Amino acid sequence: MIVAERKPFEEIKAMVSGYKKVLTVGCGTCVAVCLAGGSKEVATLNAELELALGKDGISPGAATVERQCDMEFLAELDPLAEQYDAFISMACGAGIQFLAERFPDKPVFPAVNTSFIGVNLDVGWYEEKCRACGTCVLGTTGGICPVTMCAKSLFNGPCGGTNNGSCEINTDQPCAWYRIHERLSAQGRLEQIMEISPANDWSNQKPRKIIQPGYEERIKALQG
Amino acid sequence: MDMKSGSRLERVLKAGHFAFTGEVGPPRGANVEALKKKISYLKGCVDMANITDNQTAMVRMSSWAASLFCIQEGLEPNYQMVCRDRNRLAMQADILGAYSHGIRNILCLSGDHQMFGDHPQAKGVYDIDSMQLIQMVKQMRDEGKFQGGADIDEPPKLFIGAAANPFAEPFEWRVHRLAKKVRAGADFIQTQCVYNMDKIRQWIKRANDMGLTEQVYILPGITPMKSVGMANYMKNKVPGMDVPDEIIKRLKGVEKKKVADEGIKIACEQIEEFKEMKGVAGVHLMAIEWEHRVPEIAERAGMLPRPEV
Numbered sequence: 119m120i121v122a123e124r125k126p127f128e129e130i131k132a133m134v135s136g137y138k139k140v141l142t143v144g145c146g147t148c149v150a151v152c153l154a155g156g157s158k159e160v161a162t163l164n165a166e167l168e169l170a171l172g173k174d175g176i177s178p179g180a181a182t183v184e185r186q187c188d189m190e191f192l193a194e195l196d197p198l199a200e201q202y203d204a205f206i207s208m209a210c211g212a213g214i215q216f217l218a219e220r221f222p223d224k225p226v227f228p229a230v231n232t233s234f235i236g237v238n239l240d241v242g243w244y245e246e247k248c249r250a251c252g253t254c255v256l257g258t259t260g261g262i263c264p265v266t267m268c269a270k271s272l273f274n275g276p277c278g279g280t281n282n283g284s285c286e287i288n289t290d291q292p293c294a295w296y297r298i299h300e301r302l303s304a305q306g307r308l309e310q311i312m313e314i315s316p317a318n319d320w321s322n323q324k325p326r327k328i329i330q331p332g333y334e335e336r337i338k339a340l341q342g
Numbered sequence: 343m344d345m346k347s348g349s350r351l352e353r354v355l356k357a358g359h360f361a362f363t364g365e366v367g368p369p370r371g372a373n374v375e376a377l378k379k380k381i382s383y384l385k386g387c388v389d390m391a392n393i394t395d396n397q398t399a400m401v402r403m404s405s406w407a408a409s410l411f412c413i414q415e416g417l418e419p420n421y422q423m424v425c426r427d428r429n430r431l432a433m434q435a436d437i438l439g440a441y442s443h444g445i446r447n448i449l450c451l452s453g454d455h456q457m458f459g460d461h462p463q464a465k466g467v468y469d470i471d472s473m474q475l476i477q478m479v480k481q482m483r484d485e486g487k488f489q490g491g492a493d494i495d496e497p498p499k500l501f502i503g504a505a506a507n508p509f510a511e512p513f514e515w516r517v518h519r520l521a522k523k524v525r526a527g528a529d530f531i532q533t534q535c536v537y538n539m540d541k542i543r544q545w546i547k548r549a550n551d552m553g554l555t556e557q558v559y560i561l562p563g564i565t566p567m568k569s570v571g572m573a574n575y576m577k578n579k580v581p582g583m584d585v586p587d588e589i590i591k592r593l594k595g596v597e598k599k600k601v602a603d604e605g606i607k608i609a610c611e612q613i614e615e616f617k618e619m620k621g622v623a624g625v626h627l628m629a630i631e632w633e634h635r636v637p638e639i640a641e642r643a644g645m646l647p648r649p650e651v
Contacts, residue, residue, distance in 0.1 A: 274471050276519075277472070278534055279455065280510045282510075299515050303514075312522070315474075316474065317469075317478070317489065
């Protein structure tokens with residue numbers, strides 16, 4: 119899932135001050151699961167806003183849609199939109215932008231910082247696992263991502279800073295390449311990393327689009 | 343003799359001499375006089391000197407610029423390049439510039455993580471890693487092609503160095519990683535500072551058994567201990583460093599003002615052993631902020647005079 123963190127209240131307050139009618143929009147998917155931007159967090163933020171800005175006449179509305187990264191769900195907000203001067207989005211960066219695209223004449227303010235693609239270690243505890251680099255090498259690295267889990271994103275590690283299983287940046291951070299070696303060695307697959315891994319394709323830095331096989335014609339028709 | 347770069351280091355090694363290399367850290371500013379002073383201590387005592395590249399992620403005078411001062415002063419530089427601070431375009435551009443100004447050795451490194459330095463918020467580039475950098479320099483030199491495949495008009499002929507840490511866990515993997523660097527195109531290897539002689543003997547033996555030492559010149563790293571404090575720091579704080587207790591015991595066993603002398607003595611004993619060790623082609627002396635003692639260390643280690651090649 120996409121993991122996010124609520125922004126500090128002061129930062130949110132500064133963004134919305136001056137707007138009387140504000141709608142706080144939560145997202146019911148990733149950010150709800152990671153306890154950053156679901157309906158509960160919308161209620162908490164609105165309570166804080168009322169406490170801090172109620173005297174200025176601000177009374178925020180609340181709405182949480184299934185997914186802000188889907189126009190179909192954002193359309194549910196259409197009837198509400200005209201009652202508000204501005205939106206606060208508690209979705210990830212993708213949801214925030216899609217909300218802003220749905221209502222281009224209204225300001226949209228982010229209430230979370232989108233942090234990473236990660237996993238649930240326990241309630242409230244998440245770990246980054248994927249950088250969405252677009253050229254997955256997990257098949258040869260024992261299912262451990264060197265781009266994400268190595269602080270230098272090395273493809274031919276470990277570097278000289280590997281420290282008895284830890285990364286040089288912190289003894290609490292495992293060395294990705296130590297673990298890759300350990301896992302492949304246990305599986306008898308060390309030959310996977312004997313070859314030199316070539317320079318990576320970082321062309322993911324330009325905005326990306328994907329059309330799944332079978333949908334090309336439909337998309338062409340939509341684009342007219 | 344068929345030369346890849348014709349650097350002094352390459353000539354020394356190919357003539358079969360036991361190479362002796364040093365290290366100079368560029369200044370934290372434009373203090374050219376301080377740099378020239380450091381260079382002067384090493385000149386004539388070593389075959390060439392590594393010029394570090396923003397070592398420990400602290401901003402310093404650029405490695406290529408300090409390398410040029412080194413050439414002007416009559417000491418051959420080994421231009422260090424880390425993957426942390428520049429992408430493949432900048433690297434190749436700097437390599438062309440360095441070569442065209444007379445630089446003939448390069449050392450390809452990953453680089454310490456930026457969080458250790460004085461700009462911890464900097465974006466670490468790591469567009470390519472040290473292995474891929476070695477490959478890139480070799481392709482530029484031997485095929486005359488940029489990493490992207492286009493032809494180079496007058497390819498840079500550099501003697502390609504790489505680093506190795508023979509000690510870090512998993513120990514079993516270290517020699518395989520060395521093999522990868524050799525396959526990538528390394529001509530010479532300088533290792534992490536050696537204190538654990540047992541372990542480096544094992545590592546070199548495995549490199550001999552795998553035939554690697556016939557394909558690459560290995561120069562173990564030597565850093566004399568200046569104090570007991572330094573030894574403890576190296577043992578406990580520097581990742582990947584292996585300092586056996588007997589080294590610390592030995593330093594503690596002499597009176598305080600003789601500790602540095604004992605450190606040099608240990609270093610000289612190591613060098614003596616390396617001179618006789620099959621598969622070792624020289625040593626790399628990293629006398630960190632101790633450049634003024636290099637002539638004395640070189641003398642005591644029996645490394646003087648350096649051969650004319």
